[in-house]
Amino acid sequence: MDSIIVAVIEIFEPYLSEELKAFRFLAVFSYMTLLYMAVFSKLAMNYRFQNLLGAPYRGGNATVIQNTQLISSVGNRVSITDLLKSQTVTLPFQSSSNIRRLAASPDGTFLLTVDENNRAQFVNIPARVSLHRIHFKHGAVHAVQFSPDGKYIAVATGKLVEIWLSPGFKKEPFAFHLVRTLADCEATVTALEWSLDSKYLLVGSKDLTARLFLVERLSEGVTNKPYLFLGHRDTVVGCFFKYSRNSTTPNQAYTVTRDGYIFSWGYGGSDGAGDVDKLQHDEPLSPGTPEKDGEEILSGGTESNAKKRKNHDMEGDDPSSKEYLHKGKWHLLRKDGLMQSPAKVSACDYHRVLDMVVVGFSSGVFGLYQMPDFVCIHLLSISREKITTAVFNEIGNWLTFGCAKLGQLLVWEWRSESYVLKQQGHYFDVNCLAYSPDSQLLATGADDNKVKVWTVSSGFCFVTFSEHTNAVTALHFMSNNHCLLSASLDGTVRAWDLFRYRNFRTFTTPSSRQFVSLAADESGEVICAGTLDSFEIFVWSMKTGRLLDVLSGHEGPVHGLMFSPTSAILASSSWDKTVRLWDIFEGKGAVETFSHTHDVLTVVYRPDGKQLACSTLDGQIHFWDPIDGSLMYTIEGRRDIAGGRLMTDRRSAANSTAGKCFTTLSYSADGSYILAGGNSKYICMYDIADQVLLRRFQITFNLSMDGVHDFLNSKKMTDAGPLDLIDDDDSDAEEGVDIQTRGKLGGDLPGATQNRGRPIIRTKSLTIAHTGRSFAAATTEGVLVYSVDESFIFDPTDLDIDVTPEAVNQALIENQPSRGLILSLRLNEDSLIKKCVFAVSPGDVATVVSSIPHRYLQRLIDVFADLLESCPHLEFMLSWCQELCKAHGISIQQQSRNLLPALKFLQKAITRIHQDLADTCSSNEYMLKYLCSTTTSK
Known part of the structure; x- marks a missing residue:
């Protein structure tokens, strides 16, 4: 290090003036500062947020873009699930509170999110960055939707409907521009629907009406009042346009009310006016806007004459306005009841191509109906809790349902009646975590008595164990990677088989105990668990399941247990202010006690077993x-x-x-x-x-x-x-739950928390x-x-004036792959290292590997692991790994502590590829046999 500092000073000294030469120590200080910052950034600043597991859906609406990309809210973040690849990723940006509304642009490029505080973010989905922020100040936002042309955004904020100009790709100081505010609704707006030509907006409200607005402004003196759809007896929770074939102008509309009715409306001035004339007047016709009261369907004469007479009556001498839908006459075609009382409609969606309506109820039931004849295709129950979102994908073959209370997200194919996606997070907080030895799996245990195992790369839960009857408090993966242990407050320790997905062994005690900590030795022969109530440590045999020993000595709950990675010594921490070491196999009891001045909450061993932290x-x-x-x-x-x-x-x-x-x-x-x-x-x-x-x-x-x-x-x-903390929301009152009685018992108890x-x-x-x-x-x-994020870090190992990218390329041109690889490792440039690896011929791999200095082994192993996960040259990379182990096996053993993370990363990559190949071969077993037999016969 000193020689490098001296070299730096010698390089810059000829360029320094006499005054600056007296301050050469500044150069030393600056270099040391930069060196420390490089090490600091490599170690600490190199971690970034990657994903959020445990609760795929937590409320609000969901939306589907590009037919297979499902976007949903996860707290104050946004999660995107690829339904074809079965992968989920959480975007890195955050909102100031939980997200309640989502809207995606028609091309799937932009996303608008609105949280509980009515603060919105405009997001670029491919770039995964937040572009703009805006605050809607006129009330809670209950609906957001982009216009079909992507030019406008309609936002239902309180009683108002605000139409904003959608921001583009260029940077602007004031990106959002308010085009128009529609203030005709007398209560909170609950639903929005744009027409395909982006000219009209259908709005549902809590004032028991739906309104049809013309978005563009008319000339002065021309009335632009919306058309009112009346006759509803409850809040309008959904409103949709229906179109005739190859038309962008709607000729019918549907409104769905909270009390379980679907209203079908027809436009008298459309091509379907003849159908309106044939209606049986069992239901009274809906009155129009106040200035149109008393109008009736014109009978007699030809259809064109009827249209002319009707338009003349409505517009007088202004024939230019006859084409506007909100000035025409809409009629109630039919009113259909969903017959799910007392359940209320909580979510609905409409697919205009299939002419289908999906409705979700507060009872956990959903119905799929073919319109306009109102034929029930499916009526199923997917949970006992309220369905908070229901949405079609673009084609209409998949239905997405969300249940916020259960943290459940379902994608269901209604034709084959099968699940495309079924994900559910933990109902309560997660208590414990455990990585598998190959770092590909992550197990979680929570207060909902469940153990879930997730695939880290995809973010999906592939198995859930629910045999525990109380909260899961500790987890431990066995070294063979195929067995998982869990401890619970129900008094059991269970062993799970990750091949057959079953509980193959249960460890219990003579009398019921509550387990809060868990550990197993490296060989997997002994299982230990610490208790909350009796302050003891129980020891079982993994093979027989018998209770071998009970370790006594602690005087408080044993909340920490861990075996030494290099020996059979067990460390335990307790609230009795001590950490104790136990020799399990020798049966000597506690061999060491470390006393503290306060309660000890947890204890862990360093990976080499030479240090203990608590x-x-x-x-x-x-x-x-x-x-x-x-x-x-x-x-x-x-x-x-x-x-x-x-x-x-x-x-x-x-x-x-x-x-x-x-x-x-x-x-x-x-x-x-x-x-x-x-x-x-x-x-x-x-x-x-x-x-x-x-x-x-x-x-x-x-x-x-x-x-x-x-x-x-x-x-x-x-x-x-x-x-x-004051609950002034009336949503519970609407559901029939008395707010005054909810939580009253807890408020009356002494010392009860006021945090509801x-x-x-x-x-x-x-x-x-x-x-x-x-x-x-x-x-x-x-x-x-x-x-770890290595995309922006420049951290050369042995930088010299001759170590440049040009020198690396020149070495490859001169057919010196060994020299080029060493120079690239010194420069520590990822792209150059990979370029030099691929430049080596398969026959020269052993020679090149043997010439690599020992200090570059960790960086080279990291490159191999990265290439194994991305490049198709599997045999070539495995030959590199094999020759590396042959040439530097002794050095790897000597530097095991420093090289352990890199070797684990390499093992993870090889294991994953082995599993993928095994799955591919097993699924194509008969095809391989057929190809082999065909080749043999020829």
């Missing part, structure tokens, strides 16, 4: 040497984790001492840094050797949760408590993948997954 109730992290029994370091993290003030707090976030502690810890794969989380909105990353805070990850900026604000506005404090269901942000569990390239956090927002 967090205490006073916000400190203690690092112990388990061999010598000495305290190595102590990190004071109380001020680092401080942040976020609860609505009920009487002190500011900086002065409050309650709950400022770490409840979960996780070492990095190489053991150089540690992640810590707890009852706060922050996840802290510490460098262990220097005991410094590298970075704080803020879990969320979602103001719908408590504990996100650092400072509270005193203007929102009332005599009844914080204004944000408002979640408090916190981190319950943290785990870093064995590859070291990602970590997951179980939070109130769901399971957040962060991964």
Whole structure:
């Protein structure tokens, strides 16, 4: 390092003046600062948000773009699910609160999201960035829709309908431009529908009416009042246009009311006027706007004469207005009842090509109806909770249903009556996480008694275990990657087979206990679980399921258990302010005790087993040497984790001492840094050797949760408590639930919380993948997954004046692949390294690998793993890996701690490819046999 600094000074010294030469130490200081920033960015700033698991849908509407891309809200984020590839990704931007409305442009490029605070974001979907922000200030937004030409956006905000000019691709200081405001509705607007020609807007409202608006402004003196569709007895929750073939002008309309009726309306001036004349007048005709009251269908004469007479009566001497739909006469064709009382209509959608209406009810039932004859095709129950969204895809063969209360998202193909997608997150908070040894799977356990296993790459849950009868508190993957252990408050520890998806073994105790921690040794022979009530540790045999031993000694709940990665020593942490080490196989009991001044909340081993970390109730992290029994370091993290003030707090976030502690810890794969989380909105990353805070990850900026604000506005404090906690929404009253009785019992109890269901942000569990390239956090927002981002980091290893991209290319031209590869590794440019790898012929791989210095092995292994996941040259890359192990096997063993993350990453890539090939071969087994037999016969 000193020689490099001297070299830097010698390079710049000829260009320095005499005055600046006296300040050469500034050059040294600047270089050291840049070097530290490079290391800091590589270690701490290299993680970015990747995905959000655990709850695919949490409310609001969903929309489908490009026929297969399902967009839904996940808290204050947006999730996009590819229904063909079975992959889901969460966009990186956040809203200020939970998103309630979504609208996509017709071409699928832009997305408008509106949250609970009526703050909207205009998003570019392919680029995954937020372009503009706007706040709608006239009331809650209940409906948003782009016009079919993509030029306008209609927003139903309170009683108003605002029409905005849609922003384009260019940057503008004021991107959103308000074109027109429609203020004719007398109550909250609940539904919107554009006509195909983008000239008309059909609006449904809580005032029991639907209105037809002309979007463009007419000349002065010409009336532009909307047409009223009357006769509804409840809120209009859906309104849709119907078109004749090859026409962009609607000739019929449907309105769906909350009490379960579908009204079919016909336009008297359209081609279907003859049908109107043939109606049997069983139902009274709907009156029009006030100035049209008393008009009736003109009878007698030809159809053209009737039209002329009708238009003359309506418009007088202004024949230019006869083409406007809102000035014509609409008639009620039929009124059909859905017959699902007392359930209410909660969601509906219409497909104009198929002429079908799908309706979701508050009872969890949905119906699919063929219009205009109102033929019921399907009437099924998918849950017991209210369906909050129902939508067709573009073709109309798939139906999407969402249930916010269950966190459930379903995509159903109605022709074959089969599920395309069935995803459901955890009903309650996630308590624990566990990565599989190959880092491809992530298991989650929650308060809803369920264990779910997710594929990290796709973000999909592929199996759910629901045998537990109480909250799941701990998870552990066995080293064989095919067995998962779970501990629960129901007094059982269960072993799950990930091949057959079944519970093949259950570990119990003579008397019922509540388990809160779990561990298994490296060999998988012994299972240990700590209890909440009896303060004991139970030990079972994995093979026989018998209870082998009961370890006693703790005087408080055992909330932390972990076996040493290199020995059979078990570490346990308890609320009795101690950490104990146990020798399980020798039966010696506790062999070491580490005492603390406060309750110990969790304990973890470093991957090499030479260090032990535990967090205490006073916000400190203690690092112990388990061999010598000495305290190595102590990190004071109380001020680092401080942040976020609860609505009920009487002190500011900086002065409050309650709950400022770490409840979960996780070492990095190489053991150089540690992640810590707890009852706060922050996840802290510490460098262990220097005991410094590298970075704080803020879990969320979602103001719908408590504990996100650092400072509270005193203007929102009332005599009844914080204004944000006062429930003044009348949605429950509409559902027939008395607000006064809801939560009354909890309010009467002594010490009952005043927070009525408002979640408090916190981190319950943290785990870093064995590859070291990602970590997951179980939070109130769901399971957040962060991964390494290497797209913007320039971190050369041995930079010299001769190490340039031109030198690398020149070495390849001169047929010196070994020299070119070493130069590219020194430059540490990903594209150049891959170019040099592919430039080596298969016969020269062994020679080139043997010439690589040991210090570049980690970078080369990372490149191999990356190429195995992306390039098609499988055999070529596997030969590189094989020759690398042959030539540098001893060095890899000596540097096992530093190379472990890279080797795990390589193992993950090879395992995934092996699984894909095995699945492909098994699905094409008979085709392969046929091809082989055909080749043999020839």
